[in-house]
Amino acid sequence: MEGASMKHEMNIWVVGGDMRQAKLAELLSDDGHTVHTYALERGPELYGVLSEETLEGAALADCVVLPLPVEGEGSLLNAPLSAGRHPLAEIFNAFRPGQVLCAGRISQSSATLAAERGLMLRDYFQREELAVANAVPTAEGALQIALEELPVTLHGARVLVIGYGRVGKVTAQRFAALGAKVSVAARKFADLAWAEAMGYGVEQTGALVGWLCGYDLVVNTVPARVLSEKELRDLKPGCLVIDLASKPGGVDFEAATRLGVRAIWALSLPGKVAPVSAGRAIKNTIYNMLSELGV
Amino acid sequence: MEGASMKHEMNIWVVGGDMRQAKLAELLSDDGHTVHTYALERGPELYGVLSEETLEGAALADCVVLPLPVEGEGSLLNAPLSAGRHPLAEIFNAFRPGQVLCAGRISQSSATLAAERGLMLRDYFQREELAVANAVPTAEGALQIALEELPVTLHGARVLVIGYGRVGKVTAQRFAALGAKVSVAARKFADLAWAEAMGYGVEQTGALVGWLCGYDLVVNTVPARVLSEKELRDLKPGCLVIDLASKPGGVDFEAATRLGVRAIWALSLPGKVAPVSAGRAIKNTIYNMLSELGV
Amino acid sequence: MEGASMKHEMNIWVVGGDMRQAKLAELLSDDGHTVHTYALERGPELYGVLSEETLEGAALADCVVLPLPVEGEGSLLNAPLSAGRHPLAEIFNAFRPGQVLCAGRISQSSATLAAERGLMLRDYFQREELAVANAVPTAEGALQIALEELPVTLHGARVLVIGYGRVGKVTAQRFAALGAKVSVAARKFADLAWAEAMGYGVEQTGALVGWLCGYDLVVNTVPARVLSEKELRDLKPGCLVIDLASKPGGVDFEAATRLGVRAIWALSLPGKVAPVSAGRAIKNTIYNMLSELGV
């Protein structure tokens, strides 16, 4: 088990969210906590979990878990598995001052709503351990796309991973584990030394033109324009590009279309490819947060 | 480069087949041979390859490559990328006595046709090196299905691979490389010792009931009924079954449907998931065969 | 647990042998059997094991374990951890007709002695699962020698493994796992295809001259003269040669000395580098043998 573990039984409400929050509720119940859900009524049936029609009693919870991102359009709670509209202001009215709320990607307006009510709102998406845990399903999502799209086996394929942060590290490792010949492009000497220590070839991120024509697949993880038209022109025909970088992404997709380069922008992979694992990662992170808060 | 390499330029005809044969034609041309194709006219444009409308001149070829399997329905050449109907007997009439023909899964009738004409018809699908090479795209196909279907990451997933032949060995290795906790079920003590030496858990193929409830995924590679109703009942809810075994397969699919077990029978994966790699494997095998024949 | 497991408590005698048999006695006792030892009195103290001064009572054993090899010089029991001389004939007199004896590398004379007395003498060293299990400590022994001798890291080192049988397979895999660039030399196309499927470079065993100058390390596993003077001349200065092949070995050591090539003949590594693991492998094998015999 990763990180902190919760020794005592808690009363937890999971309010809104998608399959990750639904699975999270079930996993919390499996750990022995009393779990209530609200605004998840159209999701799957959850074993051992109490589905509530109102927020009555939520103010007694040891912890409330809110979605990732917490806010949908129009200052509503992000609740794709609910039939109702749930203004965030109303949701927040249901809690007691000082109560611990864990949410993902807290928006300015939700932070203000929480502050006005004296709620202790904390962001689990900013935790490094969650970002690390999410790198695994992200890398597996990239593998899946590559397996679906490439006419060659990953074994023996030449793969360039641009960027050597969390996602870059795990992605490079997974492709190499399947027998791909992996190179990593980075800027910092220390990152290049790490890539060497792991057995990858190395390239300089700022100087890719002239070195791209050998790759069957380029996976970008850097949220900055590293694959502009001149880099895309340098790719060999049939080379696949997968962009894992959050907005604004790293690929000039217009140029890619013009040049006939297949480029796929794959965002938010953890919730899509492995909702149960993504829910478990959020659970572990919330345990860590509660442990630090002394809950 | 694997196996034998061809030092001299040859004249090769590729007659019929699917994307694998098409890509094979292109790869042969890349190696410097003169390559003619016939009955592949609806396939992709092939760089450097001569697309022929008749078999005139085919009798001069150093080697003729026929499809896998060689025979389609009704004693016709297996030619899904051709608009025409090509009776095998007519095709074989175009060749000269003693000419070398390499085909896959040679049927009894095509063997007879070849013998009547004095053709030297050889089966590349019976070659062990091709079977080994095909284990890689087969394992990658299994990975792809698992990534698409499972709600958990392969990292940390509990996977049972039944059978430890060619496909079982490569499949176990690939799942383990992605962080799955892999067990192997086999019958022979030596196979179990190999699985241990590779770091896998082990089970007895004939005594699986009672030991199946921990797995998220079961991949069968044994072409015999190893997962009958009583084994399927023992799986945990949500466990995915992928059957890679050729007919008759290893799963009681009727029972699986009845029990609500998701079971996917995935056949002929190499040509589907990686036609270029599958074509290259056939090419290498044909080089080995020609080298042994002294061509 | 590998292979068969013994459900009932047995009475086992371990007679003679080295550290492997001593550790084996302890492991058998850990499994709940009653274990007696004889002719191991100068070995380490063994927890839970009965050290005997005579063979009285040995005829009652469910199984007697003899050394590997069973015979030392002069028709004596191989007993390096005993102060005494133990003629095999006398040892065998202590057992009852039909009694099961498991020994390693049974010599002609010991087979005859056993047959004369109606003993059921079986060779555990001929079992494939033991050979497989021993490939692991053999490969680790090769790693140890390479780490001790080479002035470069194994990470990035260029390593050629000659032969792709049991020891070749595990050795190639272990060096590659540490980041070495591994090539495998073999003769059979299927072996070369396997090496490719595992991601290694490939060479032809019979045609190495001209292709050897790039390697930092050559590990031979073939018990035939594959590295004669002309191959040794082709190595780059400083290249290390480790010969794991049993007699007659695969290296012309005289030529190596003459040419200044460092060549190390490493025999019987399992008992030397990992006696506990080697003992455990023998234990598992004996369980399998007893299971097949219905003991």
Add this chain to the structure above:
Amino acid sequence: MEGASMKHEMNIWVVGGDMRQAKLAELLSDDGHTVHTYALERGPELYGVLSEETLEGAALADCVVLPLPVEGEGSLLNAPLSAGRHPLAEIFNAFRPGQVLCAGRISQSSATLAAERGLMLRDYFQREELAVANAVPTAEGALQIALEELPVTLHGARVLVIGYGRVGKVTAQRFAALGAKVSVAARKFADLAWAEAMGYGVEQTGALVGWLCGYDLVVNTVPARVLSEKELRDLKPGCLVIDLASKPGGVDFEAATRLGVRAIWALSLPGKVAPVSAGRAIKNTIYNMLSELGV
């Protein structure tokens, strides 16, 4: 090739040091530079390198490479491969103001000497890319000790790596690659998440007592007393401890002796186990430094 590469030929002096500096001189010469050595005269013969008897001409060098550490006892140059005594002050007198000197572990006194003479003295040992590169031979050194000392194979051995910095990461990865069951102990949630993402078990560094009895090997990388008497008491008999941490180390060695725990303090492994690789890592680092300085 890692990091920066030098496009033009330089004039480089390598002054003092051990086998790493000797090999570095040879590698610099292999790259096409003009290389002079001084105070390395008792080392191996270096191909293509000019061994000098005085420092005459050293003031013309584009770069001077000094040892790691630069200073030996008594304010002398650290020069174990020289017969002479070389006071640092005299050495530094031979260079010109503004000249670039690269040294390892620059002492206060040598920094002062350099400043007084207007020399541009830079420390290559403080560079992160060198620390990363050195993690590889350090981890291989730990493997070598474990292979030499343990009576079990690393395959299947239970190994705890304490600390998940540079050396911890590479060490855990190498042991796992050989089939060991690896756990990592760390303090930070993010480090524990990384260890999980790599497939290791996890422990809390500050709370090891009660969780240590399963390990065959504990490798410490944390330079703080993490294995005091109470942790050492918790180890199982025969457990090996390897301490890779620099002074003051992480093990109470006195307590270990008292308790009969085998504990090995392994320092400065890169230069000992792989001087050529260590020299190459210094070379790459110096290239990076010169590239940043515009030399």
